[in-house]
Amino acid sequence: MSRTHIVGHSAIRVDGLAKVTGAAQYVDDLEFGPGLLHAAVVESPHAHAEILKIDTRAAEKAPGVVRVVTGADFPYTFGLYMSDRYIFAMDRVRFVGEQIAAVIAETPEEALRAAKLVKVAYRPLPPVLSLAEALKKDAVLLHPKLGEYQRVPWFYPKAGTNIAHWRKTRKGDPAEGFKQADYILEDTYTVPRYAHCPIEPHATTAFFDMSGRLTLWASSQSPFAQRDVMAIALKPFGLTHRDIRVVTPYVGGGFGGKAGVSMEIIAAVLAIAMKGRPVRLHWTREQEFRNTSQRQGVIARIKMGVRKTGEITALEHTLHWDAGASAEYGANVVNAVGLSATGPYRIPHVKIDSVCVYTNMPPCGAYRGFGYSEFHFGLESHLNRIAKAIGMDPVELRRRNAIREGDTLAYGAAMNPGNLLGAMDAVAGEIQWGRKKKSKKSHKVIGKGMACFWKAPALPPNASSSAYLKFNEDGSMNLSVSGMEIGQGFLTVMAQVAAEVLTVPVAKIRVETPDTDRNAYEWQTVGSHVTWGCGNAVRAAAEDVKKKLIATAARGTKRKAADLYLQDECVKSRKDASFSLPFRDYVISGIMQPDGRFIGGPIHGTGMFMPEFTTTQGDPETSQGGHPNVHYTVGCAGVIVEFDKETGKMDILKVALAVDAGKAINPQLVRGQIVGGIVQGLATALYEDIRYAPDGRLLNPNFTDYKIPTALDCPAEIVPIILETPQPDGPFGARGIGEHTMIASAPMMANAIEDALGVRLKTMPLTAEKIALALKGIDYEEVKGDSLGFCFRGRPCDYPFEVGGGIS
Amino acid sequence: MKKEIFFQLNGEPRRVDVAPHETLLDVLRGKMGVHSPKEGCGRGDCGACTVLLDGKAVRGCLVLAMEVEGQAVTTLEGLGRDGPRALQEAFVEGNVFQCGFCAPGVVLAASALLAAHPDPTERQIREALAGNLCRCTGYEPIVKTILAVAKKKKGRKAKPSSAPSRRTAS
Ligand code: FES
Ligand code: FES
Numbered sequence: 001m002s003r004t005h006i007v008g009h010s011a012i013r014v015d016g017l018a019k020v021t022g023a024a025q026y027v028d029d030l031e032f033g034p035g036l037l038h039a040a041v042v043e044s045p046h047a048h049a050e051i052l053k054i055d056t057r058a059a060e061k062a063p064g065v066v067r068v069v070t071g072a073d074f075p076y077t078f079g080l081y082m083s084d085r086y087i088f089a090m091d092r093v094r095f096v097g098e099q100i101a102a103v104i105a106e107t108p109e110e111a112l113r114a115a116k117l118v119k120v121a122y123r124p125l126p127p128v129l130s131l132a133e134a135l136k137k138d139a140v141l142l143h144p145k146l147g148e149y150q151r152v153p154w155f156y157p158k159a160g161t162n163i164a165h166w167r168k169t170r171k172g173d174p175a176e177g178f179k180q181a182d183y184i185l186e187d188t189y190t191v192p193r194y195a196h197c198p199i200e201p202h203a204t205t206a207f208f209d210m211s212g213r214l215t216l217w218a219s220s221q222s223p224f225a226q227r228d229v230m231a232i233a234l235k236p237f238g239l240t241h242r243d244i245r246v247v248t249p250y251v252g253g254g255f256g257g258k259a260g261v262s263m264e265i266i267a268a269v270l271a272i273a274m275k276g277r278p279v280r281l282h283w284t285r286e287q288e289f290r291n292t293s294q295r296q297g298v299i300a301r302i303k304m305g306v307r308k309t310g311e312i313t314a315l316e317h318t319l320h321w322d323a324g325a326s327a328e329y330g331a332n333v334v335n336a337v338g339l340s341a342t343g344p345y346r347i348p349h350v351k352i353d354s355v356c357v358y359t360n361m362p363p364c365g366a367y368r369g370f371g372y373s374e375f376h377f378g379l380e381s382h383l384n385r386i387a388k389a390i391g392m393d394p395v396e397l398r399r400r401n402a403i404r405e406g407d408t409l410a411y412g413a414a415m416n417p418g419n420l421l422g423a424m425d426a427v428a429g430e431i432q433w434g435r436k437k438k439s440k441k442s443h444k445v446i447g448k449g450m451a452c453f454w455k456a457p458a459l460p461p462n463a464s465s466s467a468y469l470k471f472n473e474d475g476s477m478n479l480s481v482s483g484m485e486i487g488q489g490f491l492t493v494m495a496q497v498a499a500e501v502l503t504v505p506v507a508k509i510r511v512e513t514p515d516t517d518r519n520a521y522e523w524q525t526v527g528s529h530v531t532w533g534c535g536n537a538v539r540a541a542a543e544d545v546k547k548k549l550i551a552t553a554a555r556g557t558k559r560k561a562a563d564l565y566l567q568d569e570c571v572k573s574r575k576d577a578s579f580s581l582p583f584r585d586y587v588i589s590g591i592m593q594p595d596g597r598f599i600g601g602p603i604h605g606t607g608m609f610m611p612e613f614t615t616t617q618g619d620p621e622t623s624q625g626g627h628p629n630v631h632y633t634v635g636c637a638g639v640i641v642e643f644d645k646e647t648g649k650m651d652i653l654k655v656a657l658a659v660d661a662g663k664a665i666n667p668q669l670v671r672g673q674i675v676g677g678i679v680q681g682l683a684t685a686l687y688e689d690i691r692y693a694p695d696g697r698l699l700n701p702n703f704t705d706y707k708i709p710t711a712l713d714c715p716a717e718i719v720p721i722i723l724e725t726p727q728p729d730g731p732f733g734a735r736g737i738g739e740h741t742m743i744a745s746a747p748m749m750a751n752a753i754e755d756a757l758g759v760r761l762k763t764m765p766l767t768a769e770k771i772a773l774a775l776k777g778i779d780y781e782e783v784k785g786d787s788l789g790f791c792f793r794g795r796p797c798d799y800p801f802e803v804g805g806g807i808s
Numbered sequence: 809m810k811k812e813i814f815f816q817l818n819g820e821p822r823r824v825d826v827a828p829h830e831t832l833l834d835v836l837r838g839k840m841g842v843h844s845p846k847e848g849c850g851r852g853d854c855g856a857c858t859v860l861l862d863g864k865a866v867r868g869c870l871v872l873a874m875e876v877e878g879q880a881v882t883t884l885e886g887l888g889r890d891g892p893r894a895l896q897e898a899f900v901e902g903n904v905f906q907c908g909f910c911a912p913g914v915v916l917a918a919s920a921l922l923a924a925h926p927d928p929t930e931r932q933i934r935e936a937l938a939g940n941l942c943r944c945t946g947y948e949p950i951v952k953t954i955l956a957v958a959k960k961k962k963g964r965k966a967k968p969s970s971a972p973s974r975r976t977a978s
Contacts, residue, residue: 016900019908020915021892022844022884029843199848199856199943200909252846252909253943285849487906487944668903672949676906679946703853703941711937711947718948 007500007732010668013492014511015250015485024250027203027219032278036205037066039270039281040111042101042118043291044093047127047360047696048142051092051100051120058117059103064110067273068118070101074269078233079328080225080260082151082164084143085363087233087265092125094142094325095362096697097290104270104279127360127696131299131320131791134162134357137804142325142358150232152460154616154628155331158807164327165356167338169410170622177314177349181305185386188796189302189378190763191746192789193322193690194295195701196367197708200252201288204264206271207278212238214271215245218264221254221484222524223247223514229261230268237272247515254486255680256366256739259526260329262292289701293365294690296330297322297790300378301801310392310400314349317341318801319375322364322791323356329365331356336458337371339623342410343379344420344454344634345401350410355803359791360696366526368677368739372455373684373746377764380451380747385760394751395428398452403634411623416631419725420452423636423658426721430656431638443645446653447756450638453743456629457527457736461614465534466520467541469498470604475569475584477504481538482514482522483530488738489669490530494538496665497731501542502549503566504583520606528633528736531665533609535731540607548603553581556591556599631727633735635659637678637744639715641752648771651716652682658721659740663733667722670737674720677741683709685746689765691787699787763796813877817842818886826873833857833868836883844884844912848941855940858913859883865920867939884912887919895919898957899950906944913940918954927962930955 018024056068071088079085089100101118105111128134128142139162143149147159155165178184204218214234220226223246231241251258267281283292303316319337323330338354367373387394399421407415427450428434437446468480479498485491491511499506514522522534546566553571554561563575573579585591590600611630618626637657641650657674664670687707691699700706726733746764754760759774773780781795792799810825817840826835833850836842836859845868848856857868860882888896895918898904905911914937921928921936928936933954934947942950 010903012900013903015908016903016905017892017896019905019911020884020896020899021888022912024908024911025843026846026909028837028847031841197943198907198909199854199941200846200907201848250909251907252848253907255943285851285853487908489903489906666903672903672906672945675946675948676944677946679948680943702851703849704851708941708943709947710939710941711934711951714934714947718946 004500004732006496006506007665008663010666011492011496011506013489014495014506015491026200026250026252027205027217028282030205030217030249032205035277037104037106037274037277037279038108038111039102039104039279040115041099041266042115042120044089044096044098044100046093046122046124047096047129048125049093049122050125051089052123053121054101055119056101058119059114062110062114062117064106065103065114066106067104068101069104069270069273073273076233076236077149078229078261078265079326080229081332082149082155082328084149085326085328087269095360097362098325099266099291102266102270104274128162129360129696129791130793131322131357131359132800134359134791135803142360154335156620161805161807162358163355163807164323164358165331165334167335167354168621168623169338169350169352171410172349174314174316174349174351178305180307180313182308183386183390184303184305185382185389186301186303187382187762188299188799189381190299190792190796191297191374191377192764193297193364194367194684194688195289195690195706196255196257198253198255198257201283201285202258202263202292203282204267205278205280206267208271208275210276213243213245214239214268215247216264216268217247217249219251219258220246220248220264221251221259221486221526223516224482224521225524226261226264227516230265233265234268245515245517248484248513250513251484251486255368256370256526257292259366259524286701289706290362290698293329293363294324295367296333296364297792298374299792299796299799300375302378302382304382304386306386306390308390310390310397312345312347312401315342315347316351318353320355320357320801322359322361324359324361324363326363327356327358330363332458333366333371337375339411339628340372340456341375341379343376344403344452344632346403346407352410361692361791368680369455369743370458370527370739372453373681373743376451376453376743377746377750380744381750381762384751384754393434395424395433395450399424411618411626411628413627416727417725418632418634418660419723420634420636422723423634423660424452426658426723427636427638427656430719430721431640431654433638437640439642444642445645445756446640446642447752448638448640449748449750449752449755450636451744451747451751452636453740454632454634455740455743456632457529459527459529459611459630461616462610463523463533464608464610465522465537466606466608467534467537468520468604468606469541469545471583471587471602473584473588475504475582475587476508479509479511479538480519481511481534482519483534484525485513486525488673489666490525493531493665493669494534497535497538498542501539501546504569528738528740532727532730532735533611535734536609537607539731540609541605544605544607545603548605549583552586552591552600552603556586557581631735633660633737633740635740637748639748639752641756643756643771645775648768648775650686650768654717654719655715656719656721657741658723659737660723660725661737662727662730662735663724664722665732665734670722671720673738674741675718678718678745679709679714681742681745682715682749685749685764685766687765687767689767690789694786811874813874815876815878816880818882818889828874830873831869832859832871832873832876835873836868842883842885846909846912848909855913855917856910858916858940860916860920863920863923865917884915887916895922895954895957898953902949902953904945904949904953910940910942914942914950922958927958
């Protein structure tokens, strides 16, 4: 690949100054004037109940109230992949905190006060708060109408059950594979739910103007997907895509939680109810925990066979997911894992069952990692245990099975380029793998752990991107895209791609956050795919501009286009060193001719990208035959930890993480993703600990009781390592890395705990308390109390992984 | 119930009517058009609402507006009035913030720290920022940048006095 001048260098973020000066505007910073109305929602106190009656009379009469809205006004469902989510609960509520009604008032206080006056009569139903209960024959159903919901063709819901989707992948003959094995290990791992915790909670202001146009200002990763979902759900109001506009200013953190649609549609219908006045809906931190989406909890059974020499012969991986009350987004997480739960290894015989189960807990959806963090915990723990059992170094075991370019994936397609072995070597070197480290303190001991990871974006096969580029009079440019700047540096990276092609400095390119009326289309900012997909669109747009720059210069100066090239914001000629035409001299006004005419005109370009090689049309029983994933990004992480043998308290001395970015368009931003992802990942691994009461109430919806890391909770040293094996279809070889950086955290820590202390934890989070108990020989399962982290309470080893009623 | 209060906001005298239950954050954002302090939790956990009250970093969501009568409140709108400060510039140069939602609070908390302790240790910086949650950066770039800015300032200040001392030594 030829040398790049801007790509591969750490350009300053285009949003950097706005963010440190307070100039950057987030949704709730926008002013809507004295006409702005405020909304508060009425929430369900029950996990599962029939709604008998909603009495809004008292609320309607309360001071400042202009309108009370219930499901009777908007009896519609919506969803990104399956329309199983209700704008307002209709006949029944399905989780504690579900919205039943909303009060619109002149001030936020008046709305809140009146919301308490809405009286709802319920008939409690048995809540489904256990996966085993949800899956048994004749289970209480959350969605009796499951068979009727609109859905994408690659979901397989089982009507008459609580199964929203079941992804099956079958390769080879697992029975035969296990026969070939010298050693087989089978065990169960659990991962609870987690909350995204962006520091900015969800907020939307919506305005349905007197001409019937609906505008939403939303904190969102998905302006276009939101417009599409709303256009479908709100069709009964005569709204079309043309009538709906979604504007997304800066977003204060997403992590997947602001993908798709959640509370935004409530704001939209409230605005429709109050034509002519904007309505603001702002989630409190508590609502942010309870009623957006969470990461799904999962219980996973892994059976793996290996030869003495370390080759994996077969894998059976069964995962039952606690999807919550709606699976409109979460079922795609389950789907993604069902395709990829082999991890980055070549395994000849594979059986994966990934089952998405409705429960009476808050709905779940995308969370940085999209299911991969969850299944890697079990898989990468399992590999270390197998290595120990057959007396092999765990890194060597991984090396022997590491996936390589061209290998056949579990669903039959071929693996893309990626340097997993290089990542392992880099990390092993960095943490001096294989060399024991002794603590200076007698009550402390030091352990090391490593884990590999891979992840593919989970996209519909037609998830496309586009870009527009135009010049201004002075040769500066505007780039229009609709990927979302959620902190990862997307805007900057897109500017760098355009700058590289056009030789225009990044600082002269303005890229703004999306507005669906004005910006180029982008499906949504998820799956770590925008650097790749939207980057390809921007590159195409820049090439389009380049062609026009040269064609106009050729025509206007009577030169051959083939002799012209771009350099330092000028068109130059290979044949005539004295020729140099600055862009600013002609990109708007054209090139003056001797007779006073002008040739040319405003130069702009467009580009688009569609992953045309993907298809989800594999066999539903085996997943063979499709090409559902565009590519995988691979990597490895390792850690050195010091443990207190008495208390289990940990000090992380060093973490190293290597990821194959294909090409780091902005290395500093890649390193930023690695460091941020490691810290977020370690928090989920070690102390973020969500708790539900046995009746389904979330017990810790705040930062006092649900701990996220502070500046005091960081590893002493973090070493980010970037590998670059080009992705042939990526912009300058780039592929995504944003989510990947947190995937290895939990298994890497579990492996370090075993290395240091000889105990193996199989339930996340891996708290100091669990370690201390294990060291004292106390079974955590005996003392864990009755709060739940997801819809599972018993002993993992007793979970039957059964699906009743003959469903398969 | 409402009471008129007077205070300095970013160097200018301001008056505003406030109710007893209104927080400084509500009043700044809702009544005075000052939007750089953010609301992340509304209960003192996240620090996104940090403002300076007579130079000290406080949480706008925990301070009742009535309490600031007669005091000086500074937000980023005031801090950067004469152009971004060295610390802000260093944050930009280092590509430190990601989503940026925590940035106003972090910049103010760090400014207050550096005003009180021009030469803080890494531990002091981490302690001073422990109440400002950031979900994106992993804190490392924030902490390293504050440390570097402090070192650079110290270096600049130290130079005139260190030059003669070197001469004496030689
Ligand atoms: S909003 Fe004040 S501390 Fe979170
Ligand atoms: S940069 Fe996103 S919260 Fe700090």
